[in-house]
Amino acid sequence: MHLISFLAASNRCRCKTDGRAAPGSLPRSRGRGGEGAAARPILAIACLLLFSLLAGPSIARADAFDDALTKFLADSYADTEAGVTALGAGGDARAFAVVKALQDGRLLADPAGRRVLIDDGGVPKDAATGAVVSPAPAAADLKRVRLNNRLRRAVEAALGALTLRAPDPARRLDAAQAVFKSRDASALAAVEAALAQETDPAVKAALAEARAAILITSPDAPEAARIEAVGTLRERGDQAALALLSGLPAGTPATVQGAADSAASAIRNRLQVWEAVQNAWYGVSLGSVLLLAAIGLAITFGVMGVINMAHGEMVMLGAYTTFVVQEAIRQKAISLSIPGTEIGMSLPLPAALTLDWSLAVAVPLAFVVTGLVGILIERSVIRFLYGRPLETLLATWGISLILQQAVRTGFGPTNKEVSNPSWMSGAFEIGQLAITWNRLWIVCFSLTVFVLLLAMLRFTRLGLEMRAVTQNRGMAACVGIRTARIDALTFGLGSGIAGIAGVALSQIDNVSPNLGQSYIIDSFMVVVFGGVGNLWGTLVGAFTLGVANKFLEPFAGAVLGKIAILVLIILFIQRRPRGLFALKGRAIEA
Amino acid sequence: MHEALRHTALRRGAGRLAGRMLAAAVGTALSLAAALPAQAQETIKVGILHSLSGTMAISETTLKDVMLMLIEEQNAKGGLLGKKLEAVVVDPASNWPLFAEKARELITKDKVSAVFGCWTSVSRKSVLPVFKELNSILFYPVQYEGEESERNVFYTGAAPNQQAIPAVDYLMKEEKVQRWVLEGTDYVYPRTTNKILEAYLKSKGVKPEDISINYTPFGHSDWQTRVAEIKRFGSAGKKTAVVSTINGDANVPFYKELGNQGVKATDIPVVAFSVGEEELAGVDTKPLLGHLAAWNYFQSIDTPANKAFIDKWKAFTKNPKRVSNDPMEAHVVGFAMWVKAVEKAGTTDPDKVIDALPGTTAPNLTGGTSEMLANHHITKPVFIGEIKEDGQFDVVWKTEGLVPGEAWSKYLDGSKDLTADWVKLKCGNYNTKTQKCGG
Structure with a gap:
């Protein structure tokens, strides 16, 4: 007291x-x-x-x-x-x-x-x-x-x-938006006072909208002011404005209600156009995820012809690599130890290495880890099974189960937390289209990977030898290419790219031992649809399926949409068994 | 198993040797053989039927661990009826038909006295005929859609009236929600729960155009369209909430998309029935602050019993970060009830234990005492929690006292006249109108 x-x-x-x-x-x-x-x-x-x-x-x-x-x-x-x-x-x-x-x-x-x-x-x-x-x-x-x-x-x-009168305009903007949301009538006077003094145009607009939001729902406000408020909200034109205009309290005068109704329908029409744009963007984004998941398979299955059921597990290993990297960064040290013993060592990491950098470290690391696992699988199992697709299918499926259970035993069955770096969190708006940063980065990333892979196949010696071996193995061997080594490296490359995909997918999906399973069917679908053995086919296939899926989903729902896509692909394959971009020539017949 | 193997190995070895060696070997083998049946008589076997591999391993492995801990603890207290308990763990590998096979193996081959297991409703449905045919006992620890009461099954998880309905009530009263999105994964639990919720909401005067029901496939990972649709649905000028029956794996991408598209709990809250501490362990929870979950137990509930349990659990798993969740508590309560019922019956004979179980009480971890009811469901408290930044829940509301589980929903036309009573009526689906047991 x-x-x-x-x-x-x-x-x-x-x-x-x-x-x-x-x-x-x-x-x-x-x-x-x-x-x-x-x-x-x-x-x-x-x-x-x-x-x-x-x-x-x-x-x-x-x-x-x-x-x-x-x-x-x-x-x-x-x-x-x-x-x-x-x-x-x-x-x-x-x-x-x-x-x-x-x-x-x-x-x-x-x-x-x-x-x-x-x-x-x-x-x-x-x-x-x-x-x-x-x-x-x-x-x-x-x-x-x-x-x-x-x-x-x-x-x-x-x-x-x-904070309506805070010195920092950004804070004033936040404040105006908070008042717009709360529509707290007791803040009206403060908003009006702030509006009279405001010089920053963005803040001024936000304050005007906040004032309109308060006035339009306030039964005490004069009719003219409320109709003017309808105009302000109509200009704002987003979902929040629509929500306000279509949810006026009972007892609103007919003139205000009429103006609000016409404004609401105008906003709805405008939003419909944006919705189409939004679907297209979602389609591109889904397509980029499909492309990432499928691009490694386009090498192992498309180019080499190996029905690789363990492809999804390579993606999963890539995601777990990201988890391990982030965990090391969180601990600020790399801990190496032999499980079940006290023997181990710990290397400190530089303090500047924050989670924002984790993906930059994880991408090359995932490529190396999964690439090596791929080479190991090729050398130990797949090379004995070339030309026997059914056995390959069963063997790689077995490998996928082994890898899953190994990860489950090693890391535990529960999801692992992989956080988004700050530059991949949140969204920005273009008009009424909200674009989330993580999706945008994944689109850029998948296209980059695609271009790099294409360039590698086209311009490097390894790429040349790969193409030579897949097109005519006998002739390639005759000119001195060590085909067995190229097989291993090609499989390693395909697996490594799957690992990189895993790093990206860890940002939008669960990191659990089951991660790969959900992508394997989609990946095969994309490669078969696009045309086996053709990278461009994979690109076009992925984006076509992504966009088609996203335009179907709002009407048909996610379940039916997926079924519809599968049916369409089956019908398409009936017409064109070799997919969108069929390879032509003697090589394919051999 | 282990002893038996060594036994045959020794016998085989003995066949090849001669003289004293033979005599010694045969002697050992005989003594082992003598020890075997004696040891088998001493234990009461408890079956654990949870997937340790495949898609459901993510949730079910924990339940296997908690059962092992409870059995170890009971043995430390001197076992049951003077005998030690022995856990028999099998792995049905998230494969529904395999659940039935493994259940049969547990009952006929291992002769277990009771089975604790299953997670998904489809796995429970697939083992039901086995438990009926072989007359054994199953304790089912997961919240489910209701509309079922079997003589051989004891449901220690929540029925819809112990989770879904109170959660919707909370949103209606506290958050003044008028518009509802019922978002679920496409299988039996979400479909039945949403049917009940839709009937309930309509009975409360919610208009059909204010309810949007949508289903997505298992493991759905591209939530952009759905989240945008939820935002659109929420912009009709009425307070909107999402009731989520989305299954485990699809939740992480769903919440990430919500966070990224800026759907905050203060605008459109999401209340989930399948998201607990375990599921949130894989998510960055900062953007999810304030989204809700309805359960009968939260790790964060501050009672001495819960604290002691969590300490024991962390020590048992040797992992200080290990979380506890609602189905684990259901197993704790169910196991304690089974132990009491066996002690009361003085035998593990299934018929006697089934008769002894209704009326059995056991303390739950949140400070109350749960009771097994005649319809084989239990009484439970209901809590609404908001997600905190550390992935735990802050309880913002709870029921006064315990809510008895209802096997049949009052809000569905097909089940509103049905009642289950295994004590007086000896029936799981007695029709109160026609006065007949559906059998």
């Missing part, structure tokens, strides 16, 4: 100066002063009040801030929400730090000491005074103030209201 009264005193002075410096902030303070949200002060009345109650609201404000803080002690969601709302509407200078700490899970309640603390990087500070608390209370006495979804929304709204 002692502390609180001291606070109230010190706060009074600060609030007075606040009030003088920025009268615009007063309406908010009055709303929080206890009169409740129903009494919505208009600026003019608020100004009058400023003079008549010059000392009054300051005391009320200080009390309100402390009252709001005590709400956090109760460990009840309803009380916490009341506290957050009070802080947001209050505009007290200290409120931002408190609400921000609450959002980050750094707000600690100390019910025994009747105070609220902010965990500032491990140092407990009193939320009311900002002073470091010493001695630091025992961790067991402190309770983190908990959030649920409703509270998270309230926190976002409060932060929005508190």
Whole structure:
């Protein structure tokens, strides 16, 4: 109690100066002063009040801030929400730090000491005074103030209201968007005040939209203002605007409702066009995943003719390589040990190597690891089975089961966490099309791999020898190519590329021992559809299937869409048994 | 098995040797042979029927481990009826017909007294005839779609009224959700659960156009279209939520896509019935903050029983990061009930144990006492948890007291008149209207 009264005193002075410096902030303070949200002060009345109650609201404000803080002690969601709302509407200078700490899970309640603390990087500070608390209370006495979804929304709204006038335009933009989302009517005055002062055009537009969002749902607003708000939202034209326009509360005047309806249908029409663009992009993105999964198979099956059922497991090994790399980076060291013994060593990694770099390390490593596994499989099993496709199929299927179970035993059956580097997280928007970074990078990556592989086959000596061996083995041997070595290297190359695919797929799929299984059928489908033995066929096949799938999915659903694609491929193969791009000439007949 | 092998090896060796060697060898073999039946009599065998390989190994391996731990613990307490318990582990390899074969092997060849096992509904359906025919006991630990009550099966997981319905109620009351996306994997559990939920929502006055039901194949990994569709469905001006019955493996890409497309729990919350601590272990949970799950147990629930269990579990698996989840707790409760029932019956004879089980109680790990009901389901508390940044759940709501499991849903036309009672009616699908047992 002692502390609180001291606070109230010190706060009074600060609030007075606040009030003088920025009268615009007063309406908010009055709303929080206890009169409740129903009494919505208009600026003019608020100004009058400023003079008549010059000392009054300051005391009320200080009390309100402390009252709001005590709400956090109760460990009840309803009380916490009341506290957050009070802080947001209050505009007290200290409120931002408190609400921000609450959002980050750094707000600690100390019910025994009747105070609220902010965990500032491990140092407990009193939320009311900002002073470091010493001695630091025992961790067991402190309770983190908990959030649920409703509270998270309230926190976002409060932060929005508190940062509308922040010096940093990016923060003001966030604030305006938060208010747009919350449509908190008590923030209207603050939005209008901020709008009048705003100079940054982007923030200004966002503030206008926030104001429109509040006005359009507010039954007190004049009709003309609400119709104007409909126009603002129509210009915004996205799903959030559509949601607002099509969900007007009952009792909205017919004129407003009519304008909203016509705006909503205009937005819907516009969004439909974007939806088609979006489907096309999703198709390209799915196609790139199919291409990545299939491109290694295009070498082992397409070029060499080995029905390689263990292809999916190469993809899986690549994904696990990514996991191992990330784990090493998390531990900041490479640990090598012999399982079941104490023998082992640990090499420290440079501190600059962060998770953002993990994929750059994982790609070459996965290529080497899976390439070596591929060469091992070719040397130990497949080379004895050339020309016997059925035996190859069974043998490689057996290998796939062995690899799966080996990984399951070694790493455990559960999914492994592979995190997205920061540059692969999130999305950006072009018009109404949201493009996620990870998909975009995977499209770029798969095309790069494709081009590199094509160049390798076309321009390097190894590529030349590969083509020679697959086109005419006997003649290639005659001119001095060691065909057995080329076979091993080709299989290794195909497997290595599957491993690289695994690195990319680890970013969008589960990393579990079953990862490969889900891709093996799709990979064969792409290679057979595109034309066995033709890399360009694989490229076109992958993107055709991807786009077709994504245009079918919204109508037919994912299950039926997949069936439809399979039926289409069967029909297509009936017409053109050699796929889209059939190899012609003597070689293929041999 | 091991002893028997050595036994024959010794006998074979003895055939080739002569004199004293022969005598000694035969002596050893005889003593081993004598020891064998004696040892076999001393144990009570418990069958563990969980996939250790194949697609379901991801979930089921943990349950095998927890059963081994419980059996070891019971043996340390002196076993059961003065005998030691012996676990018989088989691997049905995520292959549904193999489940039936392995179940038959456990009951006829290994002569187990009870089986703890199965995860998917289809594996349970495939072993049902075997348990009926050979009259044995199965404890099934996973939340399921209901619409079933068998004499030989004890359902320790949640029925729909112990998970799905309370979760929907929570969203309706706390989040004021008016529009629903029921998103599931295309198999029996999601389809039946969604049918029940659809009937329930309609009974609560939700309009048909405010419900969107969609199914995706097993292991679906390209969620772009679905997530965009959910966003579109959610932009009709009413608060929207997703009720997810998506099966294990497809969840990680689903949540990653939600995170990347910026669907936050504060806008469109997703409540999941198949996502627990184990599934989240493979996900970066930061973008998932606030999405929900409904279970009857969470690792984060702070009770002395739960803390002791987690400590034991971590010590048993020698892995301080190992998580615990809901089906594990179901096995803990089910195993304790079986032990009590066997003690009460004084025998492991299936008929007597089946009769002794209803009414048996066992403490659950969240501070309550669960009871086996006459319909072979148990009473459970229901918790709604929000995903935290560390992959654990923060309980935001729980039922007052325990909810009894209902075998037959009140909301489906086909089952609203049915009731299961194995104590008085001796029937799993008694029709209260026609007063007849469906048999």
